[in-house]
Every structure is written in C-alpha cells, then in structure tokens.
Amino acid sequence: MRALAWRDAPAVDALTVAHLGDLFDLEIQPEFLLVGTGAGLRQPPRAFVRELEGRGIGVEAMDSRAAARAWGVLRAEDRWIVAALMPLV
8 A cells, every 4th residue: 555645636627547647557456446526526527437447447536535534444444446635725
C-alpha cells in the first residue's frame, strides 16, 4: 500500500485514465477505483468510467471525505481497491 500526493489534479469533469499514472500497475488488478471528487460529489466523465469498466475495474465516485472513510473500511476487509482523492479546496 502507498499514498502519493496528487500534484496538479485535474478538474473532475476533465479526468482521464492517463491522469492516474501508474495507479493500476499492480500485481493484482483492483476491484474498483474510489474517486474522491473534492468537497462535493461530482461525476467523472462517462468515457473515463467506460474505459475502466472495460478493464474490469468499477468506479465509485463520492466526495473525498466519504471516499477516505470508504477506503479505510474496504481495506480493513482486505478488498483490492485503489483511490484517487481530489483536494477539498
């Protein structure tokens, strides 16, 4: 497990898989991606979601606080997930 600062995070509506860098370069593919969209819930672009679903990775969008809480719960259950959390401001 690792955590990295997301420098120059794009706006949620401009998010692409390329923005996530090597997040999916894992030995075991994650079940899904938690997308923390900042202080409020915003939906990522449909093309972004479709691309990940095409790889067998689900996408769950929620505000970043909720995503951080969900991360803790799901990792405690030993679930294979990744997260991209936008800043709150």
